[in-house]
Amino acid sequence: MTVPAVDQKAIAEAVRILDAGGLVAMPTETVYGLAADADNEEAVLNTYRAKGRPTDHPLIVHVASAEDISWWAESTPQAEALARRYWPGPLTLVLKKKPRCGLWVTGGQDTVALRCPSHPWAHALLKAFGGPKHRGLTAPSANSFGRISPSCARHVADDLGVKPSGKLDMILDGGTCEYGIESTMLNLSSGRPEILRHGVITREMLEEALGCEVPDAGKDAPRASGRLKSHYAPKTKAELLSEDALILRAKTLSDEGVRLAVLAPERLKAKLPPVADFISAPETALAYGAFLYEALHELDAAHADRILIAAPPSTPEWAAVDDRLGRATA
Numbered sequence: 553m554t555v556p557a558v559d560q561k562a563i564a565e566a567v568r569i570l571d572a573g574g575l576v577a578m579p580t581e582t583v584y585g586l587a588a589d590a591d592n593e594e595a596v597l598n599t600y601r602a603k604g605r606p607t608d609h610p611l612i613v614h615v616a617s618a619e620d621i622s623w624w625a626e627s628t629p630q631a632e633a634l635a636r637r638y639w640p641g642p643l644t645l646v647l648k649k650k651p652r653c654g655l656w657v658t659g660g661q662d663t664v665a666l667r668c669p670s671h672p673w674a675h676a677l678l679k680a681f682g683g684p685k686h687r688g689l690t691a692p693s694a695n696s697f698g699r700i701s702p703s704c705a706r707h708v709a710d711d712l713g714v715k716p717s718g719k720l721d722m723i724l725d726g727g728t729c730e731y732g733i734e735s736t737m738l739n740l741s742s743g744r745p746e747i748l749r750h751g752v753i754t755r756e757m758l759e760e761a762l763g764c765e766v767p768d769a770g771k772d773a774p775r776a777s778g779r780l781k782s783h784y785a786p787k788t789k790a791e792l793l794s795e796d797a798l799i800l801r802a803k804t805l806s807d808e809g810v811r812l813a814v815l816a817p818e819r820l821k822a823k824l825p826p827v828a829d830f831i832s833a834p835e836t837a838l839a840y841g842a843f844l845y846e847a848l849h850e851l852d853a854a855h856a857d858r859i860l861i862a863a864p865p866s867t868p869e870w871a872a873v874d875d876r877l878g879r880a881t882a
Contacts, residue, residue: 555727558676562724567680569721570595570689575602577694577708578677579726580669582642582735582751583845584702585614585691586712586720587677590624593656596690602712602719605697610659610775611690612644612667612735616678621645623686624653625664630762631740637761640670642735643753646774657690663741663774673726693734694720698783700852700880703729703845732842733872738766739773748776750872752841783879784845786852788813790859792881798862799823805858813854815847816862829854833862837869844876 566576566587573595576587586602588595590613600607613624618635621627625647634643649664658664666688669675681687693701694708702708705725712719736751738758745762746769747755758766793801799820802812806825813829814820821830831847834840851859861877864870 555672556725558672558726560676563673563676563680566677566722566724570681573598574721575599575719576677577702577705577712577720577723578674578689578691579671579705579724579729580614580674580691581671581730582669582733583729584694584705584708584723585669585674585689586694587614587689587691589681590657590688590690591652591654593654596654596656599690599692603692603695603697605692607656608659608775609697610661610663610665610777611657611692612665612777613653613657613688614667614669614674614678614691615686615688616675616682617668620668620682620686620688621647621666623650624666624688625649628740630745634738634758634761635668638753639668640675641668641753642670642731642751643667644735644737644749646737646739646741646748646776648741659775661774663739665737665776667735671726671730673724677724692777694723698785700784700786700848701734701845703732703842707845707849728846730842731838732845733876734777736872737776739769739776741774746770746773748773750875752838752872754871755868783882784848784876785880785882786848786859788852788854788856788859790848790851790861790881792861792863792877795820795862798860802827802860805860811855811857812860813851813856813858814860814862815851816860820862828856833864837864837873840864840870840873841876844873848880
């Protein structure tokens with residue numbers, strides 16, 4: 553992945569827009585986020601409007617460093633240990649909020665999700681914006697709610713766009729995102745760490761860092777981004793199938809005249825009928841995650857009637873990819 557050099561003039565302009573209550577799409581190492589001043593209620597509510605997102609769906613506050621945690625939340629030894637190890641990086645921590653953090657950020661809950669991204673453009677923006685008041689930016693994925701997340705600036709421009717024809721005031725183009733899927737989200741607000749959302753920081757990594765078991769969150773956990781049954785979804789109906797089932801399904805649908813687009817290992821291509829688009833699935837979980845949303849965008853643009861996706865392995869390292877594909881095809 554090649555990240556263009558940070559454009560400090562663009563960063564300064566983005567800070568000016570955010571100071572005025574505007575909306576800026578910023579690159580992170582996971583996906584592009586739709587940034588607004590987390591202290592500005594109207595600006596944050598405008599992100600909900602731009603995305604078409606329900607206002608009870610909580611947002612993540614992005615901060616410049618681990619020193620900012622105590623300005624927004626009640627920190628814990630576990631949070632501090634994880635921030636030291638994984639921040640800046642693709643890990644979001646959910647903690648009890650402090651009064652400074654408005655309910656317009658948390659969806660009415662008493663918890664707040666915090667993250668310090670490692671992408672140089674995001675880091676430069678947060679450092680310039682944060683200042684002595686340790687300000688933060690809410691930044692949900694910069695796409696229409698429930699649809700495929702954006703892993704490059706083009707995805708944002710094609711979906712939300714820039715004013716006057718679009719909804720945003722500015723898009724910072726920091727290249728393609730390194731990891732391509734959203735951060736791991738860990739709930740630390742209840743005394744027992746639990747995973748709210750899988751990402752590239754795996755369960756094994758969290759358990760090693762904390763010295764305890766880290767289960768998946770139950771139904772009584774705080775509401776969090778990316779936990780709806782249907783999410784990250786293309787507009788074209790998509791199905792997730794085992795390899796053998798996909799081959800049979802493709803032949804059946806093709807015989808019925810259904811136009812197909814397929815994401816599967818290269819070895820399956822010769823076993824399939826002609827399709828509108830075939831994308832070869834990467835072989836490792838990290839590479840697959842980085843490519844996933846780009847692949848879904850391409851499949852959606854193939855003007856097929858149906859998207860078929862071969863299910864990847866269900867081993868622990870594939871948990872994040874399995875989660876995103878399950879929700880995209882729900």
